[in-house]
Amino acid sequence: MTQKPDTDISNWIRSIQESTFTAPAPPRLETEQTRIIATQLLAQLKPHTGGFKISPAQDHDYEILTLLYPCFDASEHMVLIISSLTHAHKFDLTDFILPIVSIEGKDFHCASYLFPADLLATTEILRIDESELALKRTRYEWKELFNQALPLDIAGSLPEKVPVSKTSQTRSVLSFRTRSLLCFSPNTQPLHHMRAYSADIDGEIDAALFVPETVDSLLILSDGATYLTDYPLLEELQSDKLTATTAVLFITPTQEEKRFLLLGKEKALSNWLLDTGLAWVSTFMSIPQPDRCIIAGASLGGLAAAQLLRVAAHIAQKAIIQSASFWWYETDPATEGSALVQWSKHNPAVSLDIFLEVGTYEGYLLPWNRGFKKLLIEKNIAHTYREYSGGHDFACWRAGIIDGLRYFFS
Numbered sequence: 001m002t003q004k005p006d007t008d009i010s011n012w013i014r015s016i017q018e019s020t021f022t023a024p025a026p027p028r029l030e031t032e033q034t035r036i037i038a039t040q041l042l043a044q045l046k047p048h049t050g051g052f053k054i055s056p057a058q059d060h061d062y063e064i065l066t067l068l069y070p071c072f073d074a075s076e077h078m079v080l081i082i083s084s085l086t087h088a089h090k091f092d093l094t095d096f097i098l099p100i101v102s103i104e105g106k107d108f109h110c111a112s113y114l115f116p117a118d119l120l121a122t123t124e125i126l127r128i129d130e131s132e133l134a135l136k137r138t139r140y141e142w143k144e145l146f147n148q149a150l151p152l153d154i155a156g157s158l159p160e161k162v163p164v165s166k167t168s169q170t171r172s173v174l175s176f177r178t179r180s181l182l183c184f185s186p187n188t189q190p191l192h193h194m195r196a197y198s199a200d201i202d203g204e205i206d207a208a209l210f211v212p213e214t215v216d217s218l219l220i221l222s223d224g225a226t227y228l229t230d231y232p233l234l235e236e237l238q239s240d241k242l243t244a245t246t247a248v249l250f251i252t253p254t255q256e257e258k259r260f261l262l263l264g265k266e267k268a269l270s271n272w273l274l275d276t277g278l279a280w281v282s283t284f285m286s287i288p289q290p291d292r293c294i295i296a297g298a299s300l301g302g303l304a305a306a307q308l309l310r311v312a313a314h315i316a317q318k319a320i321i322q323s324a325s326f327w328w329y330e331t332d333p334a335t336e337g338s339a340l341v342q343w344s345k346h347n348p349a350v351s352l353d354i355f356l357e358v359g360t361y362e363g364y365l366l367p368w369n370r371g372f373k374k375l376l377i378e379k380n381i382a383h384t385y386r387e388y389s390g391g392h393d394f395a396c397w398r399a400g401i402i403d404g405l406r407y408f409f410s
Helices: 006-017 031-044 139-146 234-238 256-264 268-281 300-311 338-344 365-378 394-409
Strands: 051-056 062-070 076-082 100-103 106-116 120-129 173-175 180-182 192-198 203-210 217-222 246-253 293-298 318-322 353-359 382-388
Touching: 031 051, 031 062, 031 100, 031 106, 062 076, 062 120, 076 106, 120 139, 120 394, 192 268, 203 256, 203 268, 217 268, 217 300, 217 394, 234 246, 234 394, 246 256, 246 268, 256 268, 256 300, 268 300, 293 300, 293 394, 300 318, 300 338, 318 394, 338 365, 353 365, 353 394, 365 382, 382 394
Parallel strands: 217 246, 217 293, 293 318, 318 353, 353 382
Antiparallel strands: 051 062, 062 106, 076 120, 100 106, 120 173, 173 180, 192 203, 203 246
């Protein structure tokens, strides 16, 4: 196939860069409609407690999420945290701050939102003083703030100023289709652990390896610690005959600030795997052939998965690429989108297969990932592509990893 001239690919990249948008905040019901639902919810709760309820909307394509929490002080805010959607509106959280509503003579933070019925989302609540909220400026300050959010609970107890949640998980994931909190089984599988240095990031990488009784494939997973703690997935993989024979290598930089180097530097991940990681894995199991090895990652990890497939297909010929940061540049902003330029010039010497997905709430990342899909089609590279109802959210990516493995092995 004739390659696009550099000028064409540059113009195309520029058109993607201009496709910026932010997913809109979810619509809220009128106060009186909210009060009716909230009064019903209040009757189900113990005194001085808060909670949430998902109920059907008139339009069957939507569900209503109602949140109700006691108001202890006029200066405090309760903020609904929907993973990535709230973050995108962080400089104006008006639509996510629960209004104060009087119900049966008492003040509550209360709102009813309309969400798509097929939405899957990490959903949490943050209680914060209005003055503290006004001080947040940098990305890291906002990230630190959002990390203080607490999981929802069907009958969450809030007897004091500081909210308390009874949920057993560190994060709460709402399935609007089933109107419930999802409960992930904690990992009980035995793991091998190792910490080793990477020259590319000038730091150490933590690795954990799960080896099933029978191995016929290997999943290499970036941000691995997250899938062992907040969003565990091993038990579900083991319960499915399609994935029960998949070994999993969980990879996480010891220092969080080194993540952008491990996943954003073109060959950092593949170099570490070739120099250290796979040799360590081979002491516990035979490494499957590359067509039975899958590299998986999300966000910057999605970019790393795509780049590994391009530069090191002798490691893995399959990839689960989720919400990939194809806009990423290492040092020079003028090189934004260089990964897509590299892929436009790449003709794989071996057969590749890719599971590619991105969320409908992901704004800027949508056109970048659609652009990568366009390249895969032009190059006739085997793939499947979907846009899921959700955001930049490990809950969605966890589901995608499982679905991706089923896609490869069904």
